[in-house]
Amino acid sequence: xxxxxxxxxxxxxxxxxxxxxxxxxxxxxxxxxxxxxxxxxxxxxxxxxxxxxxxxxxxxxxxxxxxxxxxxxxxxxxxxxxxxxxxxxxxxxxxxxxxxxxxxxxxxxxxxxxxxxxxxxxxxxxxxxxxxxxxxxxxxxxxxxxxxxxxxxxxxxxxxxxxxxxxxxxxxxxxxxxxxxxxxxxxxxxxxxxxxxxxxxxxxxxxxxxxxxxxxxxxxxxxxxxxxxxxxxxxxxxxxxxxxxxxxxxxxxxxxxxxxxxxxxxxxxxxxxxxxxxxxxxxxxxxxxxxxxxxxxxxxxxxxxxxxxxxxxxxxxxxxxxxxxxxxxxxxxxxxxxxxxxxxxxxxxxxxxxxxxxxxxxxxxxxxxxxxxxxxxxxxxxxxxxxxxxxxxxxxxxxxxxxxxxxxxxxxxxxxxxxxxxxxxxxxxxxxxxxxxxxxxxxxxxxxxxxxxxxxxxxxxxxxxxxxxxxxxxxxxxxxxxxxxxxxxxxxxxxxxxxxxxxxxxxxxxxxxxxxxxxxxxxxxxxxxxxxxxxxxxxxxxxxxxxxxxxxxxxxxxxxxxxxxxxxxxxxxxxxxxxxxxxxxxxxxxxxxxxxxxxxxxxxxxxxxxxxxxxxxxxxxxxxxxx
Numbered sequence: 001x002x003x004x005x006x007x008x009x010x011x012x013x014x015x016x017x018x019x020x021x022x023x024x025x026x027x028x029x030x031x032x033x034x035x036x037x038x039x040x041x042x043x044x045x046x047x048x049x050x051x052x053x054x055x056x057x058x059x060x061x062x063x064x065x066x067x068x069x070x071x072x073x074x075x076x077x078x079x080x081x082x083x084x085x086x087x088x089x090x091x092x093x094x095x096x097x098x099x100x101x102x103x104x105x106x107x108x109x110x111x112x113x114x115x116x117x118x119x120x121x122x123x124x125x126x127x128x129x130x131x132x133x134x135x136x137x138x139x140x141x142x143x144x145x146x147x148x149x150x151x152x153x154x155x156x157x158x159x160x161x162x163x164x165x166x167x168x169x170x171x172x173x174x175x176x177x178x179x180x181x182x183x184x185x186x187x188x189x190x191x192x193x194x195x196x197x198x199x200x201x202x203x204x205x206x207x208x209x210x211x212x213x214x215x216x217x218x219x220x221x222x223x224x225x226x227x228x229x230x231x232x233x234x235x236x237x238x239x240x241x242x243x244x245x246x247x248x249x250x251x252x253x254x255x256x257x258x259x260x261x262x263x264x265x266x267x268x269x270x271x272x273x274x275x276x277x278x279x280x281x282x283x284x285x286x287x288x289x290x291x292x293x294x295x296x297x298x299x300x301x302x303x304x305x306x307x308x309x310x311x312x313x314x315x316x317x318x319x320x321x322x323x324x325x326x327x328x329x330x331x332x333x334x335x336x337x338x339x340x341x342x343x344x345x346x347x348x349x350x351x352x353x354x355x356x357x358x359x360x361x362x363x364x365x366x367x368x369x370x371x372x373x374x375x376x377x378x379x380x381x382x383x384x385x386x387x388x389x390x391x392x393x394x395x396x397x398x399x400x401x402x403x404x405x406x407x408x409x410x411x412x413x414x415x416x417x418x419x420x421x422x423x424x425x426x427x428x429x430x431x432x433x434x435x436x437x438x439x440x441x442x443x444x445x446x447x448x449x450x451x452x453x454x455x456x457x458x459x460x461x462x463x464x465x466x467x468x469x470x471x472x473x474x475x476x477x478x479x480x481x482x483x484x485x486x487x488x489x490x491x492x493x494x495x496x497x498x499x500x501x502x503x504x505x506x507x508x509x510x511x512x513x514x515x516x517x518x519x520x521x522x523x524x525x526x527x528x529x530x531x532x533x534x535x536x537x538x539x540x541x542x543x544x545x546x547x548x549x550x551x552x553x554x555x556x557x558x559x560x561x562x563x564x565x566x567x568x569x570x571x572x573x574x575x576x577x578x579x580x581x582x583x584x585x586x587x588x589x590x591x592x593x594x595x596x597x598x599x600x601x602x603x604x605x606x607x608x609x610x611x612x613x614x615x616x617x618x619x620x621x622x623x624x625x626x627x
Contacts, residue, residue, distance in 0.1 A: 001161070001162050001163075001166050001171065001177075001259075002159055002160070002161045002242035002243060002553075003160060003174045003177065003242060003259065004157045004158065004159050004238065004241040004242065005018060005021070005076075005157055005158045005159075005160065005620055006157045007174050007238060007241070008021070008160075008174055008178055008181075010174070010185070010190070010260075010376070011174055011175045011179075011189065011190050011192070012178035012181055012187045012188070012189060012190065013187050013188040013189075013190055014181070014182075014186055014187025014188075015187070016181075016186050016187060018035070018037075018158050018160075018232070020186065021160070021181065021186065022035060022160065024181055024184050024186050025162055025181070025526070027161070027184070027494075027497040027498070027499065028162070028180055028181075028184050028494050028495055028497070029165070029168075029494045030162045030163070030168075030171055030177065030180065030497075031162060031163040032160060032161070032163075033160070033161045033162060034160075034161045034163055035158055035159070036137055036158065036159040036161070037158040037159075038150065038155050038156075038157070038158075038159075039150040039151075039155055039156030039157065039158070041099075041101060041128075042101075042127060042148075042149055042150040042155055043080065043148065043150060043168075044092055044094060044095060044097070044099075044118070045092055045093070045098065045122065045127065045148070045149040045150070045401045046069050046070060046073075046095070046097040046145075046146055046147060046148060046149055047069075047070075047090065047091075047092065047093070047094075047139060047143050047144065047145055047146065047147045047148075047152055047237065048067050048068060048069035048070070048073070048090070048091050048092070048093035048121075048145050048146075048150055049067070049068050049088070049089070049091070049143070049145045050065045050066070050067055050085060050086065050087055050088065050089045050090075050091060050121075050329045051065075051066040051067065051068050051075065051078065051087070052065070052087050053065045053066075053080075053085050053086050053087045053089075056079065056112075056113060056115060057114075057115070058113040058114050058115070059112075059113045059236045061081055062079055062080065062081050062112065062113060062115075063080050063082075063085045064077060064078075064079055065077070065078045065079070065080050065085055065121065067091070067093055067119070067121070068145045068146075069093040069095070069145055069146060070145045070146015070147070071121070071146055072343040073093070073095060073118075073119070073146075074118055076093075076095075076118045077115070077117065078110040078117050078118060078120065078121055079094070079113070079115050079116075079117035080120075080136065082121065082123070082134075082135040082136040083134060083135050084134070084135035084136060084138065085121065085135070085136060088141075089124075089136075089138060090138070090139035090140065090141060090143040090145075090495050091121045091136050091137060091138070091139060092121065092122045092124075092127070092136070092137050092139070092149050093119055093120070093121060093122070094107050094119055094120040094121075094122055095118075095119045095374065096108055096109040096118060096119060096295040098120070099495070100122070100126050100127075101119070101126070101128040102125055102126045102127065102128050103126060107119060107120050109330065121136045122136060122137060123135065123136050123137050124137045127149075129155075129524070139152075142566035147229075148366045154237065157241060159242060161242050162177070164363075166363060167363070167454035168363070168454065169262065169360060169363030169364040169453055169454070170262065170366070170451040170453075172259075172262045172359065172360050172363065173259065173260065173261050173262025173263070174260050174261075175189075175192065175260065175261055175262070176258060176262055176451065178190075179301070179432065179433065180432070180495075182429060182431060183431035183432045183495055184495050186550075189300075189431075192480050194372050194376040194379065195315040195375070195379070196375055197375055197378045197379055197382065197389050198389070199221070199389055199390055199391040199392070200388040200389060200390065201222075201224070201388070201389050201390050201391070203220070203221050203333075203390035203391045203392070203393050204222060204270075204276055204390075205220065205270065205273065205276060205277065205278055205333050206276060206277050206278075206393050207219075207220060207277070207278055207279075207280070207393055207394060208277055208278070208279045208280070208395060209279075209280045209281075209395045209396050210280070210281040210282070211281050211282050211288075211303050212282055212396060213304055213306065213611035214303035214315070214339060214340045214343040215280045215315060215316075215337055215338065215339050215340070215395060215396065215588060216282075216338055216340075216396050216397070216399050217337065217370065217394070217395075217396040217398055217399065218280060218335065218337035218338070218394060218395050218396055219333055219335075219336045219337065219370050219371065219374050219392055219393070219394040220278070220292065220333055220334055220335045220336065220374075220392070220393055220394070221333070221374065221378060221389060221390050221391060221392045221393065222270055222331065222332070222333050222334075222389075222390035223332050223333075223334065223378065223381055223382070223387050223388065223389050223390065224270075224330070224331045224387055224388060224390070224522070225271050225330060225332070225386065225387035225388055225389070226327070226329065226330060226331070226332055226381060226385040226386055226387035227251070227330070227385050227386050228248050228249055228250050228325055228327055228328075228329045228330075228385060229248065229249055229327060230246070230248065230249065231248070231249045231252040231253075231384065232249075232384065233389075235249075235252050235253075235256060235384075236252070238256065239252055239255055239256065242259065242480050243285060243543035248314070248325065248326075248327065249385050249517065250267050250325045250329065250332060250381065250385065250386045251267070251325065253265075253267075253377060253380050253381055253384065254266065254267055254377070255356070256380070257373060257376065257377055258356050258357065258360065259356070261365065261366075261369065261373055261376075262360055262451075263336070263360075263365060263366065263370075264316070264360055264361065264365070265334060265335065265336050265354065265371040265373070265374075265377055266313060266319050266334070266335045267325055267332050267333070267334050267335075268312065268313075268319070268323045268324075268325075268332060268333045268334075268335065268463060269323055269324065269325045269326065269329045269331070269332060270331040270332055270333045271329070271330070271331050272322065272324075273307045273312065273323055273325045273333065274307045274308040274309040275305070275307050275308030275309075276304055276308055277308070278306070278312075278333075278335075279305070279306050279307075280303065280304070280305055280315060280337070280365075280395075281303075281304060281306060282300045282301070282302065282303070282304070283298025283299050283300060283301075283302035283303075283304050283311065283622060284298065284300065285297060285298060285299075286298045286304075286310050286311045287304075288304070288310075288311045288314060288320060289320060289321045289322065290314065290318045290319070290320060290321065290353065291318055291319050291320065291321055291324055292318065292353075294353070296314065296351045296353070296398075296485075298311055299350065300374040301343075301346065301347070301350070302347050302350070302351075302412060303315040303316065303339065303343055303344075303347065303398050305335070306406070307323075307473070309322075312609050313335075314347065314351065314353065314359065315337070315339055315344075316337070316339035316343075316344045316357055316361040317344060317347060317348050317351075317353050317355055317357060317358045317361075318353055318357070318358075327621065330387075332379060332381070334378065334381070336370045336372065336373055336377070337625075338367060338370065338375040338399065341361060341362045341363065341364050342359040342362075342433075344358055344362045344544060345358075345362035347557070348362065350393050352398075362404065363453075364449050364453030364454070365451075365453075366451040367398065367399050367450050367453070368385060368398065368401065368450035368451075369402040369450065370398075371392075374392065385604050391448060401407055401453075402429045402447065402448075402551050403447075403448050403456050403457075404437060404445055404446065404447055404456065405434075405445070405446055405448055405455060405456040405484035405485065405487060405488050406443055406444070406445045406446075406484065406485060407425070407429075407444050407485055407488040407489065408442060408443045408485065409422045409425065409442065409443060409444070410442075411485055411489055412425060412468060412489055412492060414492075415485075415489050416489045416490075416492070416493045417501050417502060417504055418493060418496060418500065418501045418502070420492060420496065422441070422444070425444075425492050426439065426444055428490065428491070428496075429444075429446055429491065429492070430541055432449070432452075432491060432495075433449035433451070433452070434447065434448065434449060434488075435447040435449075446488070454487070455484065455487045455488070455491075456483070456484035456487060458480075459476075459479050459480060459483055460555055461475065461476050461477065463476070474541075491530075506570065517579070522615045524601060524612070527601065527614055528601060529616070531599045531616055532599075534597070535597050535622065536597040536598060536599040536616050536618075537596065537598055537599070537600050538598075538599055538600065538601075539580070539581065539584060539599070539600050540600065540602065541574075541577060541580030541581075541584070541600060541602065542570060542574075542580065543574055543602070543603055543605070544562055544565065544566075544570045544571065544572060544573055545569075545570060545572055545574045545579045545580065545583075546570065546571065546572065547561065547571055547572040547579050549579050549582075549583070550572040550573075550574055550575055550579060552579075553574075553575045553576050553578060553579060553608070553623055554575040554576075554606065555575075556572055556575075556609050557606070558585035558605075560572060560573040560605050560606075560607075561573075573605040574604060574605065575604050575605060575606055576613055576615055577600040577601075577602045577604065577613055577615040578615045580600065580615065581598050581599070581600060581615060581616070581617045582617065584598055585598065585617060585619045587617065588619075589620075592621055594620035595619065595620030595621050595622070596618070596619060596620065597616065597618040597619075598616065598617055598621060599614065599615065599617070600614075600615055600616075601614045603616075
């Protein structure tokens with residue numbers, strides 16, 4: 001999960017430095033995998049203006065430029081080969097000693113075809129910021145020479161990359177990360193409110209759900225008269241900072257909310273949909289072309305969104321190319337739904353499709369957010385693309401996600417090993433969004449927020465089939481009772497920092513350490529030592545050999561024949577390691593090493609199963625052993 005520092009500060013009111021933020025993220029279990037600080041890489045580059053550009057006297061394709069790059073470089077001569085280098089142009093200047101990211105070279109002062117050159121005028125590609133171009137970057141005419149280009153272009157914005165564990169779907173949102181940092185005391189979470197967008201017409205498309213197990217709740221609304229085009233600069237930069245390629249305003253808005261709130265959305269071109277109804281149903285063998293161009297055959301286990309013509313989206317994973325928006329799109333339908341995490345994970349694996357939406361749905365998204373997220377997305381579409389919004393249509397109902405968890409304060413020390421004041425423990429939970437339902441001196445009961453799908457969720461134990469029913473039921477009931485409490489203990493511990501938990505040694509089972517090896521392991525190790533002491537070298541061979549070789553040492557049962565061998569001559573499970581040892585002796589003798597002793601302690605196979613066999617072989621002349 002990547003996010004920029006400025007994006008984080010849209011949700012978190014904090015004065016903390018980048019170093020403090022990264023240290024706190026590591027402390028609370030959101031491990032920082034890397035920080036990309038483009039501002040530091042681009043620090044030497046500065047804005048400049050070409051005072052004068054004249055033809056190079058010794059080269060047709062070069063120009064000699066007098067450049068004003070601010071203090072210390074008020075008039076520096078630079079030889080430039082860009083065809084657009086001209087007098088009065090505002091440019092990006094790299095002084096001597098500057099490392100150029102795209103080419104990996106360091107600029108040096110010198111001469112080009114006999115003319116002094118004290119730096120370089122750069123294109124955006126050379127800074128690693130743009131595509132291939134025919135000339136140097138052109139800055140606005142009112143640019144002041146001598147500024148840091150990173151500051152001028154708002155590129156002094158570090159990007160943090162954190163690892164997310166599978167249970168923390170809420171941390172796949174910038175707001176979720178800000179909430180955790182605020183709870184850890186690194187600032188205050190800014191309020192997030194969205195106003196309801198007034199509808200101007202009745203949405204002509206309705207929902208029908210025939211696969212409620214995979215999609216319990218779906219909302220949508222039409223917008224007409226929109227104008228799709230490039231996103232504004234702030235949105236483009238925000239997406240580019242985390243490695244996403246801006247596509248168009250409509251697509252970029254959905255990507256923005258996927259990362260900002262952890263709320264995947266999809267926008268259909270309404271004029272490309274056939275009929276007045278979208279159905280969420282099972283697949284039925286249709287061929288579906290995804291937005292990435294890949295084709296997939298839908299199965300009855302897949303949840304799809306279909307119009308009267310056919311499948312238009314592999315629900316929760318990727319939309320279809322047939323109904324995707326383009327620069328000519330004027331009417332859209334926005335979908336916002338809840339999908340079953342297991343169904344999404346299995347479908348994504350089945351079709352080998354990976355997307356940011358799948359990553360969030362299969363970990364669990366905020367189950368109460370869809371109405372507010374749809375309003376926020378509608379408002380942004382209207383602000384950036386114009387048009388007017390229709391009414392909200394929906395199918396299904398909001399899942400009964402509400403649940404409670406309890407905590408005995410004493411458990412913080414007995415389970416977590418850390419003494420914590422009850423008031424502070426409750427304060428930490430409240431900052432994470434838990435609401436106190438009841439509390440006394442001994443315990444607290446809290447309501448779990450809608451975005452924490454990992455807290456107090458129903459458990460499914462994979463118990464031994466031979467476990468007595470009474471004991472199995474008691475174990476299952478005990479897990480149901482203790483699991484929510486353990487979840488709350490974990491939350492408090494991670495906000496305090498796991499490093500603050502004192503180290504305690506595990507209790508000893510006995511004063512005398514138990515044997516590290518079993519009797520069988522001891523005998524096998526002793527056998528290896530004896531064989532090695534007699535001049536044998538140990539080998540390790542494949543457990544499968546050629547059938548004709550195996551037949552020389554006994555029977556070759558059909559059930560020990562490999563149906564899909566890694567090689568044509570390795571198609572039978574070996575009856576004894578001697579098969580491999582003889583092959584090794586033959587190979588060594590063919591290469592001029594006939595005198596050797598080899599052994600292997602390994603498996604042999606027959607109709608009764610697998611046995612452990614010690615086998616040894618000598619060939620040629622053996623050295624005389626003393627004694």
